[in-house]
Amino acid sequence: MNSGEELAPAVQSILETARERTGGEPGDVSVSARSLPDALARAESDGRVPVIAEVKPTSPTTDGTREDDPAELARAMVEGGAAAISVLTEPTHFGGSPEALTQVREAVDVPVLRKDFLLREEHLDVVEADLILLIVRFVDDGAHLEELIDGARERGFQPLVEVHDRAELETALEAGADIIGVNNRDLGKLEVDLGTFEAVAPDTPEDVTLIAESGVSSPEDVRRMRAAGADALLVGSAIMAEGDVTDGTRRLTTAETNTDAESEMETDTETQI
Numbered sequence: 001m002n003s004g005e006e007l008a009p010a011v012q013s014i015l016e017t018a019r020e021r022t023g024g025e026p027g028d029v030s031v032s033a034r035s036l037p038d039a040l041a042r043a044e045s046d047g048r049v050p051v052i053a054e055v056k057p058t059s060p061t062t063d064g065t066r067e068d069d070p071a072e073l074a075r076a077m078v079e080g081g082a083a084a085i086s087v088l089t090e091p092t093h094f095g096g097s098p099e100a101l102t103q104v105r106e107a108v109d110v111p112v113l114r115k116d117f118l119l120r121e122e123h124l125d126v127v128e129a130d131l132i133l134l135i136v137r138f139v140d141d142g143a144h145l146e147e148l149i150d151g152a153r154e155r156g157f158q159p160l161v162e163v164h165d166r167a168e169l170e171t172a173l174e175a176g177a178d179i180i181g182v183n184n185r186d187l188g189k190l191e192v193d194l195g196t197f198e199a200v201a202p203d204t205p206e207d208v209t210l211i212a213e214s215g216v217s218s219p220e221d222v223r224r225m226r227a228a229g230a231d232a233l234l235v236g237s238a239i240m241a242e243g244d245v246t247d248g249t250r251r252l253t254t255a256e257t258n259t260d261a262e263s264e265m266e267t268d269t270e271t272q273i
């Protein structure tokens with residue numbers, strides 16, 4: 001695993017569980033993927049902020065579990081303008097499953113990301129998805145990352161490679177990543193800082209699809225991440241916390257077109273306080 005920095009106990013536990021999980025057999029999975037860059041471009045041309053909305057039943061930083069049908073949640077998110085859907089498939093800490101992902105992918109026609117903690121090539125052979133997540137911090141070294149990126153592409157997946165700082169960005173680029181997510185949640189203390197994306201984004205080449213992950217909870221956060229260069233935003237908790245996930249998603253996908261109304265509402269709220 002990369003970096004000597006301490007991981008939060010919850011993250012250590014996620015990692016231990018991931019190491020023990022077995023995968024499928026080579027040849028079990030071959031995907032004809034829906035293109036993420038195309039889906040993001042479609043959102044842009046419709047005037048929607050490209051949001052990857054996440055079906056996230058629970059997490060180490062969330063109270064309680066949301067038991068809704070994942071396919072219904074995903075349909076509702078797409079109705080709210082989501083350009084793509086992310087589905088947690090990690091069962092122990094996030095309440096997800098590969099079956100939930102399959103149901104979601106059948107229910108919507110946008111790209112679907114498998115959000116999980118994949119450490120070995122066999123972990124890729126579990127379920128079809130349009131994208132899979134690889135986390136630089138969890139992979140032994142650059143050579144292993146390159147192997148996983150190549151393995152993902154051979155199966156038809158688009159690999160989304162997650163980084164937390166410039167050194168990890170360099171590792172991701174050297175390994176051939178062309179879709180990169182900068183996670184604003186640090187895996188040491190699980191604290192969220194949108195400044196993480198702002199620090200890493202300027203060093204990312206133009207031709208990389210760049211995604212701001214975690215901690216985006218308001219239209220203002222959306223505008224901040226977009227101003228810093230985000231091609232898309234990955235949002236889980238803020239949408240899942242809403243009773244109506246269509247409204248929760250729309251609030252973010254319209255953040256660049258509804259700025260006046262939103263500002264008025266923010267000002268009204270401040271005046272009332």
Ligand SMILES: O=C(O)c1ccccc1NCC(=O)[C@H](O)[C@H](O)COP(=O)(O)O
Nearest residue numbers: 059060061213214215216235236237238
């Ligand atoms: O979300 C957590 O509590 C968490 C804890 C430890 C490791 C990973 C974690 N989240 C995974 C994610 O990457 C997020 O689900 C995703 O980026 C969305 O973040 P958010 O919008 O802040 O829910």
